[in-house]
Each structure stands twice: as structure tokens, then as C-alpha cells.
Amino acid sequence: MRRAAIQAFRISRRSSIRRTAGSKSTFNFLNHGLSLRPAASVRRYSSAPVSLHSSMYFRNFSLAFVTSLVAGGAYYAYTGDGPKQLLRTDAADSVSPPQTRALTTTSNAFAEATGKPQHPPLAAAATEPSRRAVVVDNDQFYTGSIVGDGPLSKDTDDFGRKVLEMMTPAQATERLRKNEESYLVERGKGVVRYDIVQLPSNNPIEDDHAEKIVQVPSTVAATDNGAPSSDWMFWGVFDGHSGWTTSAKLRQVLISFVARELNSTYKAALTNTVSPFPPASAIDAALKTAFVKLDDEICLESVNKLTKNPSKRLGAELLAPALSGSCALLSFYDTRSRTFRVACTGDSRAVLGRRNPQSGKWFATPLSEDQTGSNPNEAARLKSEHPNEPYVVHHGRVLGQLEPTRAFGDAFYKWSRETQDKIKRHFFGKTPHQFLQTPPYVTAEPVVTSTHIEPERGDFVVLATDGLWEMLSNEEVIGLVGQWIEKQNSAQSNSSSTAWLTSWFNPSKPHLPVEKGGNSGKSGLTEDNSAAPIRQQQWDIDHANEARFVVEDKNAATHLLRNALGGKDRDMVCALLTLPSPYSRRYRDDLTVEVIFFGEGEATGNVLINRDATAISSNGELKAKL
Structure with a gap:
């Protein structure tokens, strides 16, 4: 955070x-x-x-x-x-x-x-x-x-x-690539590849992530003119705080909760004589319902179960995800409609990169808005829901303590004072907050945005926990991925696995290939381009100096990670990676990054591990996730 x-x-x-x-x-x-x-x-x-x-x-x-x-x-x-x-x-x-x-x-x-x-x-x-x-x-x-x-x-x-x-530069590179994953999606449905990387700062890491592709039969969702079944594709990053248990819970079950709600929504639309496809508002509502149901299970059902069967051992298991917390950023891509939805709870962020064919550069379009007490919209919402409570948002934090205004878990901002006293008396917990009056103050209900994807324009989306956005701006992230694509296109233009990169760019240029100003205003969501990210201010980095970036990795997410930590400045990269927990937390957060590439790829129906950009163990198997 x-x-x-x-x-x-x-x-x-x-x-x-x-x-x-x-x-x-x-x-x-x-x-x-x-x-x-x-x-x-x-x-x-x-x-x-x-x-x-x-x-x-x-x-x-x-x-x-x-x-x-x-x-x-x-x-x-x-x-x-x-x-x-x-x-x-x-x-x-x-x-x-x-x-x-x-x-x-x-x-x-x-x-x-x-x-x-x-x-x-x-x-x-x-x-x-x-x-x-x-x-x-x-x-x-x-x-x-x-x-x-x-x-x-x-x-x-x-x-x-x-x-x-x-660490030596070689050791730093090994550390950066330790948890990278890359997959080639050969389903002919608009997605060609996605890359993932994680880097812990806390011990253990409090971030988590999940990905899933669901083949949807015609009995669940209609297709156009007898076309084959569509895919539902999900990618999620979960930024935990005060522990890892909430984010781990989201990794295990959030996509399943969402898929069940979508299943009901799409099935109901099949009986509609006007259109067999659910309206956008119904799909958005399904995503919100799934998020809220899961959070109710974490924070409320856990207490109900303990009331019926009081046991400290059971309490430790049931209450752990409620006592810690996690932001959640889940994306849902419907290959039939080519609509990319982002459900955001908290301050992780999604940004779309789309190429301008005239300039050959990319626009950076934010697809989510950071939900913190410093966000005027979120502060106004909380103040309207809790009138006559001057400290509901204090110093940009909920009750002066919690930065995200939306999150899973964080039950101390959701339970009544009576429930908190009971938990503390019979199990474990802490004294209710002094400003606690009318909970809940924090909600898991997401804000959902929708974007039509244009694979023919080489669209890509970056999802990341806030640790990345503390170090790089939206435009820098999109420009860095564009720079990475240029390098891959130049080095591997004859490789079948990267043929989808061909012709997207002109030869490499000295600056990041990104349009200044981006598309922030057009998305309805804004980025403060006047201020450098907080870590760049902390380190006194020249925000305008794009010569500090480097392309050394075959995994696009790892490429972003390296440049967030210093890029060409190898001493900076090595030192930041050498610092152990808890010292490292003063200088960088846990980092989880996913990059999703859209395009017209092969249609073998397979999803393959891209071993050139994936950490492989000594026995040739994909390394276990953190």
C-alpha cells in the first residue's frame, strides 16, 4: 500500500x-x-x-x-x-x-x-x-x-x-524473474498472450493474483449466428494489507463467485424474446453482487458460524480473512462482445494501451479510479453516508487509519461495536476504534467500467497493485510496454510465437512511444499528470528523463518491474532487491503486475506456457506461485 x-x-x-x-x-x-x-x-x-x-x-x-x-x-x-x-x-x-x-x-x-x-x-x-x-x-x-x-x-x-x-546484476535479474509467468493463448478469440510477475516486499507477500479462462456453452450464453461457444476470461490482482489471508481467499474463490453470478445472468437472458444477450447493466450488477456476497461470507457469515459453534480453533480459520484486508481488481473479458470490464475495489489500477495508427504511439487510458480517502468522490460518498461524523475521513483515511475506502475484509470497519466486543471477549481482536459510530464504513462493492477492445489495433491492458503506480505513471507504464513490443518485434519478427507483434511499430525511437496527455479525459477517469509518482518524488528522479529505461526481459510484466525499480541504474535495482523485509517496505511495496495482449492469433484452442518468459524449475516444471 x-x-x-x-x-x-x-x-x-x-x-x-x-x-x-x-x-x-x-x-x-x-x-x-x-x-x-x-x-x-x-x-x-x-x-x-x-x-x-x-x-x-x-x-x-x-x-x-x-x-x-x-x-x-x-x-x-x-x-x-x-x-x-x-x-x-x-x-x-x-x-x-x-x-x-x-x-x-x-x-x-x-x-x-x-x-x-x-x-x-x-x-x-x-x-x-x-x-x-x-x-x-x-x-x-x-x-x-x-x-x-x-x-x-x-x-x-x-x-x-x-x-x-x-546482489550482483545477475542475481538481481534472477530475483526479478523468479516468479514470472507467461502464457500464449491460441483460442482465436482476441487474446494472444498474458504475462505475470510478482515481487515480495513483505514476508510473506501480501499480494495475490488469479487467472481463469472459462469456455461457455450455448446453453449458458447465446452466440452470434451459430458461432462456436464464447470464452469468459478473468484476470485479477489482489493487494492485501495487515496480512495475506484475505488476498489468498480472493485468489481461491472470487472468480468462482463471479462466474456463478454471470452464469445466472446470461441464462436468464436466453429466455428474453427481445434479445438473448444480457444488458450491460445486468452484467455490471452481477459483478457487484458477487463481490458483496463474498465479502459478506468473509465478514458476516464467519461470525454467524462461530456463534453456533464457538471454538477458538475454528475462529482462527474463519476470522483470519476478516481481520486482514485486501483490495481487488478483477477484469472480465467476454470474447463474443469483445467487452472488457474492470471491477475495482480499492486502489489497484488498470490502464489500457491503444495504438494511434497516425503517430505510431500509444494512448494511456485508465480503466479504474483509485478508491482512497484522498479521492474526492470517495470522501464525499462516505461523508454523505455518515453525516455528523467529522472523522469519517481524516487525513485522507477512513477514521484516520485505513487508506482504501473499498476493500474485502477489514471487518473492524464493518462490524458493530457490539460484535467487535464479542469477538475480542470470546476469541481475539482489538478494542473498537474510538471514532466508530455507524459501521460499515468500508464496502467491497466495486466500481465497474466497460471498454470495447479492438484487437486489430494491438490493444493491451496492464493490471497492477498500487506498488507499481507508486513508482511509474500511467503514461510511463504504457510507453514502457510499447517500447518492449518494439524490441520484441525487432528481435523476433520471424518467430511464430511473436508473429502477432509484426508491423505494430516503426523502428525504435529514443523516447517512450506514448502520447503525452494520454486518453485520461476521454475515459471519464483522471490521472494527475502534474505530479510524479510518490516514489519518484522520494528518490528525486527526473520524471522527464526517459533515457533511464531499459529493455532486458522477455516477460513484459518483468520489464515493467525492472524499470519501476531503477531501469538502467543497476545499483538502484540491486540495492532495492537486496534490502530485506521489513526494511524494504520503507522503499517499495509488494508488487504484482499483469499485462494482457489482444490481437488476432492462432486458433488451436490451446493455452500454452511461454517458456521463454516463464520461471521454470530445474525439473522443467512451472515454478510454484508465491
């Missing part, structure tokens, strides 16, 4: 002066030698206070990372505990002139600060093998190099900082 990013960003706006307690070291970092800090300032190691920046910056990650680990890792260079290793800056890692100044006084500075014997200067150790490393210091982290090939002897140094060997 966006909560950690916003809190870190707010903290960064407060000017402060920070010093290392008890340190007399004279280490002086270069002006832009600190990176990825949600802290309020650059920490300098000196004997006197210094003026500090009043906002958080991310300055040239690949250049800045290499200068700052000296103080954090000097412990390993000079203590007698374990192998002698020296943390140093490496001029070879830098290309900017200010960064080529190696800190050659490290040993003298450390001796002055600690009273330990002086050791040879950095130059003496420069010929030793070196590795990249990360130091995690509460709300900041630094990177640099470790000289020597011995293992780290401790997790933390004398200052309580966690020291980690940073």
Missing part, C-alpha cells in the same frame, strides 16, 4: 540536524553521496553540526551509491572479529568527476574516531577482490564496496546498522 511511502515523504519535509551519537569521526560524504533516504536529511559524520537538506532526495543512484559505506562498514575493516575486510568507495564505479575522489583518509579517520591502530590506506587494498554491499541504518541506507572475499562475520556493526552483501 501507499501508506509507508506517504509517511516517509511527509517526514522528509521536516528539516532537522542529525549527528551520530558519540562519534568523533571526520568522515565527510560528498554532497550527493547519500541515496534513497526517507530521512529528513543527509547524515554527515563530523565533529560539528552542519546544515542539512530539508527534503528527501534520490540523487543519481548509480553514481551516488558508491561513496557512503565507508563509515558504516569500517568496523569490518579494523576489528579483530572475523576476516579483515575493508569497506571503501571505488572510483571505477563512478563516471561523474565529483565522484572520482576516493576517500583515502578512511583508516586515519577511523583511528581517530575509535583509537584503533592505523592500517594501510585504501590504495593498498585496491587490488583485493571486492563486492558490493548495503548498510541499513534505521530510516536510511548506503551502498559501497567490500574488499576481500571472506564472509561477513556479523549482521550488524558497532552502530547497530545491518550490513548486507549487495
